[in-house]
Amino acid sequence: MSLSRIILYVVVGLILVWLMVPVLIIVPMSFSGARFLAFPPPSWSLRWYEAYLESAAWMQATRVSLILAVSSAIIATVLGTAAAYALNLSTSRLVRSLQVVLLLPLVVPIVITAVGVFLVYANVGLLATMSGLILANVMLGLPFVIISVLTGLRKFDPAQEMVSRSLGMNRLRTFFIVTLPQIRPSVISGLLFAFISALDETVVAIFISGGEYQTLTKRMFTALRDEIDPTIAAISTLLTAISFLMVILVSLSARTAPRKNADA
Amino acid sequence: MSASSTDPSLAHKRGEQRLVLLLLAPSLAVVGCLLIVPLCWLVWQSVRQDGAFTLAHYARFFSDAVYWTTFLQTFRIAFIVTAATVLLGYPIAYVAAGASRRWSIFILAMVILPFWTSVLVRAYAWLILLQRRGLVNSVLTDFGLIQNPLALVNNELGTVIATVHILLPFMVLPLYATMQKIPAELTMAGASLGGTPFYVFTRVFLPLSLPGVVAGMVLVFVLTLGFYITPELLGGGRTYMVSMLVSRNIEVYNEWGAASSISIVLLACVFLVFRLASLIIPFERIMGAR
Numbered sequence: 001m002s003l004s005r006i007i008l009y010v011v012v013g014l015i016l017v018w019l020m021v022p023v024l025i026i027v028p029m030s031f032s033g034a035r036f037l038a039f040p041p042p043s044w045s046l047r048w049y050e051a052y053l054e055s056a057a058w059m060q061a062t063r064v065s066l067i068l069a070v071s072s073a074i075i076a077t078v079l080g081t082a083a084a085y086a087l088n089l090s091t092s093r094l095v096r097s098l099q100v101v102l103l104l105p106l107v108v109p110i111v112i113t114a115v116g117v118f119l120v121y122a123n124v125g126l127l128a129t130m131s132g133l134i135l136a137n138v139m140l141g142l143p144f145v146i147i148s149v150l151t152g153l154r155k156f157d158p159a160q161e162m163v164s165r166s167l168g169m170n171r172l173r174t175f176f177i178v179t180l181p182q183i184r185p186s187v188i189s190g191l192l193f194a195f196i197s198a199l200d201e202t203v204v205a206i207f208i209s210g211g212e213y214q215t216l217t218k219r220m221f222t223a224l225r226d227e228i229d230p231t232i233a234a235i236s237t238l239l240t241a242i243s244f245l246m247v248i249l250v251s252l253s254a255r256t257a258p259r260k261n262a263d264a
Numbered sequence: 265m266s267a268s269s270t271d272p273s274l275a276h277k278r279g280e281q282r283l284v285l286l287l288l289a290p291s292l293a294v295v296g297c298l299l300i301v302p303l304c305w306l307v308w309q310s311v312r313q314d315g316a317f318t319l320a321h322y323a324r325f326f327s328d329a330v331y332w333t334t335f336l337q338t339f340r341i342a343f344i345v346t347a348a349t350v351l352l353g354y355p356i357a358y359v360a361a362g363a364s365r366r367w368s369i370f371i372l373a374m375v376i377l378p379f380w381t382s383v384l385v386r387a388y389a390w391l392i393l394l395q396r397r398g399l400v401n402s403v404l405t406d407f408g409l410i411q412n413p414l415a416l417v418n419n420e421l422g423t424v425i426a427t428v429h430i431l432l433p434f435m436v437l438p439l440y441a442t443m444q445k446i447p448a449e450l451t452m453a454g455a456s457l458g459g460t461p462f463y464v465f466t467r468v469f470l471p472l473s474l475p476g477v478v479a480g481m482v483l484v485f486v487l488t489l490g491f492y493i494t495p496e497l498l499g500g501g502r503t504y505m506v507s508m509l510v511s512r513n514i515e516v517y518n519e520w521g522a523a524s525s526i527s528i529v530l531l532a533c534v535f536l537v538f539r540l541a542s543l544i545i546p547f548e549r550i551m552g553a554r
Binding site: 002004008009011012015016018019020021022023025026029036037038039079080082083085086087089090092095098099100101102103104105106107108109110111112113114115116117118119120135136138139142143146147171196199200202203207217220221224225232233236239240243244246247 | 359
């Protein structure tokens with residue numbers, strides 16, 4: 001191996017370490033016995049996890065975030081899969097431009113989206129409500145589902161649908177029996193991506209959530225502005241564990257070969 | 265290819281179109297009500313004051329120093345972050361694309377895991393690492409490299425470090441996708457024809473990887489322009505980015521006209537960058553939808 005290769009590998013190794021360290025550093029921090037965040041922690045304890053579990057406010061915020069993430073991910077997946085199917089079906093120019101519209105939530109700076117949603121909600125009375133939060137996160141999750149499902153559909157041979165329909169099955173049944181099982185991995189990764197996006201979403205929640213319906217991230221953000229409380233390290237560790245779990249699930253769902261027949 | 269293209273029947277085609285619109289309708293309704301309508305509303309608000317038309321909110325960009333210094337600082341940070349992510353991301357993607365399957369999965373996992381971790385959590389982690397008595401400062405002091413702790417956070421430096429960290433995957437993933445498609449035969453052919461590794465890289469590999477570089481740069485640049493959490497948490501009140509200017513005008517001053525005009529200008533900058541980039545590479549490809 002040439003010297004330049006070795007240098008390249010060392011540099012890349014260092015950058016990867018730099019990428020992972022901040023993600024992993026919060027884990028030992030969360031088990032610290034001290035109030036201040038020294039590294040390595042002077043002693044070990046579970047007190048910050050206890051503080052988190054015993055706090056009614058943190059528990060309520062966790063409930064809100066979980067309900068929000070699950071329900072908005074499911075809704076975004078249903079709407080987004082339908083939209084991706086339609087986008088893949090049509091070749092018209094109008095539909096192409098509609099695709100750009102549906103991807104907009106990903107490119108509009110999040111503060112502007114937050115301000116916009118706030119404006120709408122202030123007028124229709126959806127501020128600080130669960131349904132308001134869910135609806136906003138459905139919008140933010142849609143692009144992830146659409147991109148993921150479109151990628152799956154492009155690999156799918158539409159001739160199979162035509163065969164199924166020529167054999168007398170209607171369009172809806174064809175979709176659920178022939179198409180869906182084959183694009184399932186991309187639907188699942190879209191769902192998981194929408195889930196994690198809703199769970200981690202912070203800026204829109206800062207603007208529109210409040211009172212009883214504050215999300216976990218909004219509470220964390222507010223707490224971080226005031227002081228670096230180790231309870232946040234405990235919550236961060238839990239959030240990171242969920243993220244890692246999602247990555248593992250996505251890679252597993254991509255690996256399992258789609259079943260040929262859903263009737264089995 | 266759509267299934268309908270083999271069926272020329274007009275009635276069938278019309279039915280197909282109806283189905284397409286029906287399936288798109290719910291998603292379009294959500295994005296329309298929560299994004300398109302409010303954006304139009306912001307445009308309207310930005311030219312209104314006390315019930316009359318005005319350009320006063322835009323005039324402030326020329327008269328109020330805070331406006332243009334904030335935009336300047338935001339663009340400067342966006343340039344620095346974009347350059348840094350290219351420099352750090354290119355070698356990662358290059359090694360991952362050339363490595364064996366097992367190694368490339370390992371390298372990509374190291375990129376994707378942080379990518380899926382909450383932005384807020386990562387900003388918090390950097391706060392811990394970079395603070396006065398944080399890990400970085402204590403390591404440097406222990407090794408005798410510095411006498412007094414460095415000011416790594418509560419300034420632009422801390423903001424840039426965390427932003428680069430958060431956005432690096434957005435650079436690596438499109439780069440890797442592009443590099444992976446470059447046939448190995450091409451670089452082998454270049455080498456067998458007598459090109460030095462450096463020559464082959466700059467004349468064969470690098471030009472072919474440029475679409476990925478452009479896609480990554482556009483994404484990173486545009487996302488940095490709209491960043492809010494990292495400057496807010498790591499900027500220490502001294503790093504003022506456009507997003508903060510928008511939120512301050514609403515939260516603190518209740519100045520909707522000002523917030524609207526700043527939003528519209530920021531949005532125009534974002535669209536301009538995409539427009540310029542689309543001359544080189546289509547929008548859907550940047551977003552990974554193609």
